[in-house]
Amino acid sequence: MYSLLKYPLKKIISLFEEFGKFIMLIVNVFRSYSSWPVYFSNSIDQMIIIGTKSIPIVILTSFFTGMVSSVQAGYQMESSITPKWIIGSLVGETMLLELAPVITSLVLAGRIGATIAAELGTMRVTEQIDALESLSLDPIAYLVFPRVLAGFIMFPVLIIIADVFGISGGVFAAATSLDIDTYQFMKGFKTWFKPWDAWYGIIKGLSFGMAITSISCFYGFYTKGGAAGVGKSTTSSVVVSCVAIMLLDYILAALLL
Amino acid sequence: MIEFKNISKSFSSKDILNNISFKIKTGESVAIIGQSGEGKSVLLKHFNGLMMPDSGQVIIDKKIINELSFSDLQLVRKNMSMVFQFGALFDSLSIKDNILISLDNNTSLDTDEKEKRVIESLDLVNLSHIDHLYLNDLSGGMKKRVGISRAISIRPTYILYDEPTTGLDPINTGKIIKLMQSIKNSKKITSIIVTHEMKIVNEFVSRVIMLKNGNIIFDGSPKDLNSSKDKYIKSFILGKE
Ligand SMILES: Nc1ncnc2c1ncn2[C@@H]1O[C@H](COP(=O)(O)OP(=O)(O)OP(=O)(O)O)[C@@H](O)[C@H]1O
Ligand SMILES: [Mg+2]
Numbered sequence: 089m090y091s092l093l094k095y096p097l098k099k100i101i102s103l104f105e106e107f108g109k110f111i112m113l114i115v116n117v118f119r120s121y122s123s124w125p126v127y128f129s130n131s132i133d134q135m136i137i138i139g140t141k142s143i144p145i146v147i148l149t150s151f152f153t154g155m156v157s158s159v160q161a162g163y164q165m166e167s168s169i170t171p172k173w174i175i176g177s178l179v180g181e182t183m184l185l186e187l188a189p190v191i192t193s194l195v196l197a198g199r200i201g202a203t204i205a206a207e208l209g210t211m212r213v214t215e216q217i218d219a220l221e222s223l224s225l226d227p228i229a230y231l232v233f234p235r236v237l238a239g240f241i242m243f244p245v246l247i248i249i250a251d252v253f254g255i256s257g258g259v260f261a262a263a264t265s266l267d268i269d270t271y272q273f274m275k276g277f278k279t280w281f282k283p284w285d286a287w288y289g290i291i292k293g294l295s296f297g298m299a300i301t302s303i304s305c306f307y308g309f310y311t312k313g314g315a316a317g318v319g320k321s322t323t324s325s326v327v328v329s330c331v332a333i334m335l336l337d338y339i340l341a342a343l344l345l
Numbered sequence: 346m347i348e349f350k351n352i353s354k355s356f357s358s359k360d361i362l363n364n365i366s367f368k369i370k371t372g373e374s375v376a377i378i379g380q381s382g383e384g385k386s387v388l389l390k391h392f393n394g395l396m397m398p399d400s401g402q403v404i405i406d407k408k409i410i411n412e413l414s415f416s417d418l419q420l421v422r423k424n425m426s427m428v429f430q431f432g433a434l435f436d437s438l439s440i441k442d443n444i445l446i447s448l449d450n451n452t453s454l455d456t457d458e459k460e461k462r463v464i465e466s467l468d469l470v471n472l473s474h475i476d477h478l479y480l481n482d483l484s485g486g487m488k489k490r491v492g493i494s495r496a497i498s499i500r501p502t503y504i505l506y507d508e509p510t511t512g513l514d515p516i517n518t519g520k521i522i523k524l525m526q527s528i529k530n531s532k533k534i535t536s537i538i539v540t541h542e543m544k545i546v547n548e549f550v551s552r553v554i555m556l557k558n559g560n561i562i563f564d565g566s567p568k569d570l571n572s573s574k575d576k577y578i579k580s581f582i583l584g585k586e
Binding site: 211214215216218219220221222223224225226 | 423426429
């Protein structure tokens with residue numbers, strides 16, 4: 089009986105251990121506040137890597153997402169009696185509330201999560217993190233803080249970009265394949281637009297950004313066991329980030345809407 | 346003065362260090378030897394708190410390392426540098442910045458003095474002409490030399506070497522030993538060297554500690570080591586079964 093339960097019990101215990109370790113890492117990030125100003129330039133570098141360099145992929149995915157939702161909305165309403173300009177509000181709202189933040193974050197979980205986990209993981213297994221510590225730097229302030237801060241600042245920016253290009257994609261597809269001109273589309277969009285919806289999407293982006301960067305820093309920072317270990321923590325960071333996005337998405341919807 | 350008091354360390358129920366105790370006087374040079382996997386690197390990382398013992402105390406200059414707060418530990422580390430077994434240089438930084446980051450954190454030099462110190466430290470390992478390069482452009486031996494240069498740049502009072510000459514050709518090994526010698530002579534430095542190199546044991550240190558199965562099986566002068574009657578020690582020194 090005991091041996092039957094041993095495996096799942098062990099799994100559950102190690103899950104809690106991992107979570108505790110994660111919380112400790114976050115606590116330590118805040119505890120290192122005195123050295124934050126010193127490493128602020130690292131944050132700028134990270135903002136470029138996490139933010140600026142993600143812009144092309146964000147534009148691409150949001151534009152296509154917008155086009156697809158426009159076309160699908162048109163398809164679903166083909167035989168209904170509702171006026172066609174409603175599509176503008178449908179696409180606009182789903183983009184702002186759900187698609188822009190979630191799709192963008194899922195894509196970036198792959199791009200940024202993998203980069204961070206692989207980079208920190210490699211630094212761990214090649215003892216570069218030990219070396220930082222031996223040179224009396226605080227590796228958490230030096231490595232983790234700038235990345236989490238960059239995620240916190242840049243994700244909202246990326247979400248705004250995704251909003252703009254997602255809606256543009258919707259407008260474009262509506263005009264080319266549904267025969268709804270920009271004026272009609274925007275009329276629909278404005279009718280139901282509430283500024284809070286845009287804010288809500290940005291708040292989501294903010295929390296997803298923090299989740300992705302802190303989770304991948306966690307897996308990277310505590311990598312064990314050579315190149316294979318780096319691979320493992322890269323995979324874990326992407327998978328766990330994606331799950332965390334879904335979970336947070338629901339929690340935020342339940343709390344804020 | 347460094348003291349290890351009843352240090353034990355294990356990884357997932359595998360005992361690496363088993364109730365180890367010793368003292369090292371200031372200015373002493375000590376070699377730590379033993380077969381691969383005996384825990385030499387693990388032992389060395391206990392000196393500067395990169396690893397913490399499961400039980401026991403590491404005492405450096407009257408401070409108990411494994412009970413210090415992070416910021417106090419960092420103060421101790423400002424006088425103690427480490428040469429890592431595989432270099433552990435920062436691959437996102439140039440060679441020069443690898444040394445600068447160390448100076449920034451451990452000294453209060455101004456910009457010009459730092460520049461000078463970088464050149465000086467790299468000159469000692471004959472690499473000052475390539476200070477702008479990145480790690481990918483270096484050979485293994487060059488990385489080792491940069492690692493040493495980074496460690497000595499802050500003029501520490503304790504220096505921990507993890508296999509400083511392993512993997513180097515005899516000429517570079519000779520150069521590194523000479524370099525270590527000159528560092529030792531120029532200041533009252535305490536050096537702890539993990540090594541397989543009998544040349545270092547015989548020419549550089551005054552004391553040897555040998556690890557086996559988590560215990561210290563020898564602690565004495567190189568002369569006593571060489572004249573030991575112990576079968577294991579003999580075969581280790583002579584490289585024979
Ligand atoms: N962070 C760690 N987690 C788990 N096990 C470890 C860790 N570091 C070292 N070990 C284990 O401790 C043992 C001793 O390792 P260590 O690196 O100290 O050996 P060593 O004496 O330095 O060998 P070498 O001469 O090959 O460098 C090894 O079995 C190693 O697997
Ligand atoms: Mg070793």
